Amino acid sequence: xxxxxxxxxxxxxxxxxxxxxxxxxxxxxxxxxxxxxxxxxxxxxxxxxxxxxxxxxxxxxxxxxxxxxxxxxxxxxxxxxxxxxxxxxxxxxxxxxxxxxxxxxxxxxxxxxxxxxxxxxxxxxxxxxxxxxxxxxxxxxxxxxxxxxxxxxxxxxxxxxxxxxxxxxxxxxxxxxxxxxxxxxxxxxxxxxxxxxxxxxxxxxxxxxxxxxxxxxxxxxxxxxxxxxxxxxxxxxxxxxxxxxxxxxxxxxxxxxxxxxxxxxxxxxxxxxxxxxxxxxxxxxxxxxxxxxxxxxxxxxxxxxxxxxxxxxxxxxxxxxxxxxxxxxxxxxxxxxxxxxxxxxxxxxxxxxxxxxxxxxxxxxxxxxxxxxxxxxxxxxxxxxxxxxxxxxxx
Amino acid sequence: xxxxxxxxxxxxxxxxxxxxxxxxxxxxxxxxxxxxxxxxxxxxxxxxxxxxxxxxxxxxxxxxxxxxxxxxxxxxxxxxxxxxxxxxxxxxxxxxxxxxxxxxxxxxxxxxxxxxxxxxxxxxxxxxxxxxxxxxxxxxxxxxxxxxxxxxxxxxxxxxxxxxxxxxxxxxxxxx
Numbered sequence: 001x002x003x004x005x006x007x008x009x010x011x012x013x014x015x016x017x018x019x020x021x022x023x024x025x026x027x028x029x030x031x032x033x034x035x036x037x038x039x040x041x042x043x044x045x046x047x048x049x050x051x052x053x054x055x056x057x058x059x060x061x062x063x064x065x066x067x068x069x070x071x072x073x074x075x076x077x078x079x080x081x082x083x084x085x086x087x088x089x090x091x092x093x094x095x096x097x098x099x100x101x102x103x104x105x106x107x108x109x110x111x112x113x114x115x116x117x118x119x120x121x122x123x124x125x126x127x128x129x130x131x132x133x134x135x136x137x138x139x140x141x142x143x144x145x146x147x148x149x150x151x152x153x154x155x156x157x158x159x160x161x162x163x164x165x166x167x168x169x170x171x172x173x174x175x176x177x178x179x180x181x182x183x184x185x186x187x188x189x190x191x192x193x194x195x196x197x198x199x200x201x202x203x204x205x206x207x208x209x210x211x212x213x214x215x216x217x218x219x220x221x222x223x224x225x226x227x228x229x230x231x232x233x234x235x236x237x238x239x240x241x242x243x244x245x246x247x248x249x250x251x252x253x254x255x256x257x258x259x260x261x262x263x264x265x266x267x268x269x270x271x272x273x274x275x276x277x278x279x280x281x282x283x284x285x286x287x288x289x290x291x292x293x294x295x296x297x298x299x300x301x302x303x304x305x306x307x308x309x310x311x312x313x314x315x316x317x318x319x320x321x322x323x324x325x326x327x328x329x330x331x332x333x334x335x336x337x338x339x340x341x342x343x344x345x346x347x348x349x350x351x352x353x354x355x356x357x358x359x360x361x362x363x364x365x366x367x368x369x370x371x372x373x374x375x376x377x378x379x380x381x382x383x384x385x386x387x388x389x390x391x392x393x394x395x
Numbered sequence: 396x397x398x399x400x401x402x403x404x405x406x407x408x409x410x411x412x413x414x415x416x417x418x419x420x421x422x423x424x425x426x427x428x429x430x431x432x433x434x435x436x437x438x439x440x441x442x443x444x445x446x447x448x449x450x451x452x453x454x455x456x457x458x459x460x461x462x463x464x465x466x467x468x469x470x471x472x473x474x475x476x477x478x479x480x481x482x483x484x485x486x487x488x489x490x491x492x493x494x495x496x497x498x499x500x501x502x503x504x505x506x507x508x509x510x511x512x513x514x515x516x517x518x519x520x521x522x523x524x525x526x527x528x529x530x531x532x533x534x535x536x537x538x539x540x541x542x543x544x545x546x547x548x549x550x551x552x553x554x555x556x557x558x559x560x561x562x563x564x565x566x567x568x569x570x571x
Binding site: 024029033034039041043044045046048050114132133134297300303304305307308311312329338354356377 | 415418419430433434435436452565566567568569570
């Protein structure tokens, strides 16, 4: 009887970093929405297009041919070569397919690899909020210190060199950027990118730039920081197929970086992931056979819906930046005197429209909701009518 | 590259929004002027003027509904007819093609490269009507040297529209 050991709870056994990790605000909200019926959702973070047929067909063919094995850790050579060509003609910088490109399981994995490959405990990583839900947790999981630059509606949700400069200390190692931005739709102007690049060079920072929405930039050409003078060799350029090519479920992203950084990321990737799934790599290769045509068609459709939704929010008196890219709008609901979470819960309850509270993307997202317009025009129209009725209830 | 200029160019210029307007109308010709204006970032008057211009230029020829015939109760028949003709010394294929295309039974017609010259889509209430059309009218036109008639068995896709809708895939309602 006496040699019975004291049994710890599982919670006590967990790693402290994980215990302290907050649940994603999106996850909480998802659980509520999942229980409801007849919801019009503006809460998604993915295209409403299905992957172009020739891409799906290419993947089916590769399966028929029996391509079901592992690939090189870096990813299939033909895919890396295709990526190298696409990145150079679309963004400018040239990356060697054999040692500067790593195929990952979505940009999410690439972000994790990049941060982990570079950070020692206590290193500081500057990123901007509101931002994609994984940024802060990934930095924390790498035992680094997250340092936030808050972006604001009045600045078009841009981050500027002037704003970043005071946040830089002698522990700062990385600057993370994500433009066009999820959740705000904000984009950087060419001069912003130039100034930030100059600051990164001056302060000897590595820049991790997540440009997954780059092709979905509407009002001006997208400018990559990797193309700025002196930046190619201090930038980890992250991109993928999910958004502009409607391939979220395939989970294919990639990192382009100087050989030593690519090798470091690959070292983690080979032990954790081994390689990205071969069928998805085959699909990605197929997607790069005519990406411009596929993207142009989908982009035009997002552009139309962006115009529609922005006009609708403006006419109902909801302050809203016209997004420069991606497929999100981040209207302000502050003046209604309600928190973002309560607004979103009320909207769901009273009008069966799902939009994500801005706070899911960082505390400074308070006062905003994220509305994704990658949904049908019919649904957008109904959603707009319901949202207007809902906000009129506050007046 | 011009075709993809939209990818990297700022807000579409007049010319580009004309393209955008056409692709919007191709998707849904019933879109209202107000709706089209909101989506294209133009005023309803501008959209109306552009549509008028496209109609005047003959770019837009007509507006039609795309119908799944198989849902209809009638037994209408569609045939594809390959036609060989002797081109005329003056006017080539155009004169004879014009004569054939005026028959209301002919719903579409193209000049083709390859084994035969003209391809006709012909519709009729039943098989006999189409057979009559081929033997009595089409074959007797001077210059028509031969025909081959193929009857449609099933329509899978018409004018870019699939006739059977895939089962709706349930996308996550909320995702990051």
